[in-house]
Amino acid sequence: MSTPEPLTNNQGLHVVHLFCHTTDSLDRDEVKTAFDAAVAAGVQVVSVAMLGAKADICFMLLAEDLWDLRRFQTNIQSAGLLVSESYVSVTEVSEYASKMPAEMIKDRLNPVLPPEGLRAFCFYPMSKSRGDVHNWYSLTYEAREGLMRQHGESGRKFRGRILQVVTGSTGLDDWEWGVSLFGAHVDDLKECVYTMRFDAGSTLYGEFGAFYTGVVGSLDEVLDATTF
Amino acid sequence: MSTPEPLTNNQGLHVVHLFCHTTDSLDRDEVKTAFDAAVAAGVQVVSVAMLGAKADICFMLLAEDLWDLRRFQTNIQSAGLLVSESYVSVTEVSEYASKMPAEMIKDRLNPVLPPEGLRAFCFYPMSKSRGDVHNWYSLTYEAREGLMRQHGESGRKFRGRILQVVTGSTGLDDWEWGVSLFGAHVDDLKECVYTMRFDAGSTLYGEFGAFYTGVVGSLDEVLDATTF
Amino acid sequence: MSTPEPLTNNQGLHVVHLFCHTTDSLDRDEVKTAFDAAVAAGVQVVSVAMLGAKADICFMLLAEDLWDLRRFQTNIQSAGLLVSESYVSVTEVSEYASKMPAEMIKDRLNPVLPPEGLRAFCFYPMSKSRGDVHNWYSLTYEAREGLMRQHGESGRKFRGRILQVVTGSTGLDDWEWGVSLFGAHVDDLKECVYTMRFDAGSTLYGEFGAFYTGVVGSLDEVLDATTF
């Protein structure tokens, strides 16, 4: 078995969301072994019981070394999970947030997940529009910064009920950012995203991909609820 | 078997539409057991025989606890149904209807389904447009409220022939709302949706996803008509 | 076996196009039994040998009771046909044709298919655009009626070479109408659709989905040509 040199980021963590379907050949013990091996290697693993046809289980992983993410993926495939969809990103501090205190920047680059008590989960990817009329990338920094600040204020009303983790994926996956929301209730997730849709930055410049919804649980809770 | 803490909404019910294909390994008795277990847990289950390639059977479920929906999904997967497509939403009272009498609000949050005598069924998801020219989210509340009122009056002409259940899915699934129509006849469904397409709110701002059509029946009727 | 109450339309017939792929487990006799049972129940069944990857066989069915269509679908699935795509609609008399003589209206609601001698077949779904510049549903009735009349005259030049059957699907399937063309030759189909694309109603307001092409035959001819 080769052990290639780790591949790390300049700063922050690699992130991958793996949306999986169960199969007839699923080996629960092997899933647990894969989970334990990842955790032992320092990888954060959030396990989510998903609802509907898109996936049965989602694993959101954060790791320093990209190879650790790939090994986990291979191990759960070996255990009989089918990785049907995914999202690849990295933790980041956006250009608009770069003047935050060092401690906050560190927290953004190294979030500790899942947050306690916020078990309702959704994920969606998004980009900023480059349309004929509304083109985010044609705006000045000041205009963009102003729209982002307004958006942040709008989101802040949900503090305590919603934790938002935005990871960057320009060049890495099909959209420019991945958004993972952790909420107290599923209708908190809905209210938060609906409310923010009226922010000018979203109304005029936000483009959204597919939305995935589920409930965070321990690995046992998730496997109990999704496998047979 | 772990029994995780229930995940409920602040108000209203979790809703999921599961569009299923039958498979060679289908166990009808196991489907019935899943159905009975859900009903026993207080979940409402509408069973629909679907027409065409999109699905053979649709189950529309409404429940207080999200875990109950996930358990039903797992149980019918175990029984040999393939969940091919789905829609995740919650019951809601829209901002334009928030001044309704308390009793009507309660009915919206807790609809009793299926309605008697309205067996023709269709489901479709929809969003309000955020285009360069027509952007719903750029309108004032008053403008939106006026368009919604006109739309409601248009729909009211179908009272008795059509029951419309609109559930909210912003942040939860790929469109902003799911619409479930129950009609006396299939051509009532068509006439209703066609008529409302001339309402300004639909003409200029309505965006629609896929449409699914079938006929509501008892679980036995649905299984008799779709399995072999 | 339950026999649910029939589900009929207020007027006209239910229509479904089932686009099927053959499989290794195909039982030709069972397909014939399904066909005969549907015909015995009063269902019209047009069988078409399709060309290319979209489907091997198309069945276009017209029936009073929706359950009869579902039973046919289940029976051919049991016989080993895979229903890969489909289209759900109803026969209708458009608002622009409502002043036709009663006999013609009756013929539109109850077409007799397939037409003799017109074996070249294509099907495509279509909608009227609701774009920023050209929005069909923003036009006055008179403007729409004028465009439809011109379109009808354009189509009339193909009388005898082409029979056009337009069925309504707003609210029932992903497009607003399904168009089934029966022609003397495949290049008649092409010339007809190409010619009509220059009608203002199509040029500015027509949106088209996928096109499916084949040749109508007896069930035996179709099965002989597509199965092995």
Added chain:
Amino acid sequence: MSTPEPLTNNQGLHVVHLFCHTTDSLDRDEVKTAFDAAVAAGVQVVSVAMLGAKADICFMLLAEDLWDLRRFQTNIQSAGLLVSESYVSVTEVSEYASKMPAEMIKDRLNPVLPPEGLRAFCFYPMSKSRGDVHNWYSLTYEAREGLMRQHGESGRKFRGRILQVVTGSTGLDDWEWGVSLFGAHVDDLKECVYTMRFDAGSTLYGEFGAFYTGVVGSLDEVLDATTF
């Protein structure tokens, strides 16, 4: 075995491109038998080893009787080829070329393929745009004819290096034309399509579907290169 009456065009040939994947159950001898039977029936069959995930093998067929194309398709499916994608069209003389000498018209309706020495192959479907600003079908005949003439001149620079076969598919498949290019080298194909993209007819009105690339060979060469 029924032998249905042939279905021919008013003028010209039926054309189908069958894009196939090999499977584990492939029977090479049966593919050859299908090929020989088609040739014996007067069908032209071009065999192409394709590159990449879209297909392993492409067969481009031209025939007088549509049933012959369907029989070939069924025979190669029986031989274990999976027809994954396809394109249905007919040979045609465009309205802009209708004043060509009779001999040239005959050659367009009855091309002899594959051309010798031009083994690099690509296929793509295309339509003329009906957008809000640039709508081909709103142009006068003279304007369209002028753009087509310029396009023809641009293409003529590749004479000897590229043979272009444009077949008509309005009403028959998802785009309005299918374009089959045969070139001396793959980079000739690229240079030709790239160059023509600057013609106003393409720049403003050309819409293109998927592109398929491969190399023409004898049936043995193609099977040797793609099967195992």
Added chain:
Amino acid sequence: MSTPEPLTNNQGLHVVHLFCHTTDSLDRDEVKTAFDAAVAAGVQVVSVAMLGAKADICFMLLAEDLWDLRRFQTNIQSAGLLVSESYVSVTEVSEYASKMPAEMIKDRLNPVLPPEGLRAFCFYPMSKSRGDVHNWYSLTYEAREGLMRQHGESGRKFRGRILQVVTGSTGLDDWEWGVSLFGAHVDDLKECVYTMRFDAGSTLYGEFGAFYTGVVGSLDEVLDATTF
């Protein structure tokens, strides 16, 4: 076994990216044999462990003879890899770079891959827009050349951290160019693509397809990390 005449380009190499999924029947030794045979034939093979559902392994191949690429594809299919997606292109010197020194032109047509020390990998296809407002192909050569020069300067800031290989695919695959980036770190890839999105040539005229991310390794490293 037939050995067809080689198919080479007028200048430069054929390129194909094969995105593969592992299967239960994977034979690692046969993959290695395919790899060694290609290398022995003078083909460059870059092997990449991919992350997420799009692919487990990517092989980027560059060869003089198109048949060598097809043979490699067939050999890994025989070995049990499923080629799920792909991209077909050729090395090229863009019209804007044609005045480069001969040595640089030769390097562009014959890149030596993978670059040492740049293991973070992403691939994406792109086209230049032909929209109603912003149409790249309507611009003068000078305007296009100016935008490309600015884009090149923007990219040059990443020299040493990123190697960009742009290959041409107009007429060969669904987009006009394929972009392969090799970086020191995954967040270098992200920063590079994000930064260049603000270049006018990208902001107004760039259209992007799917993005694929992974890590370059030796064949053994890649197989160890992705197979079981």
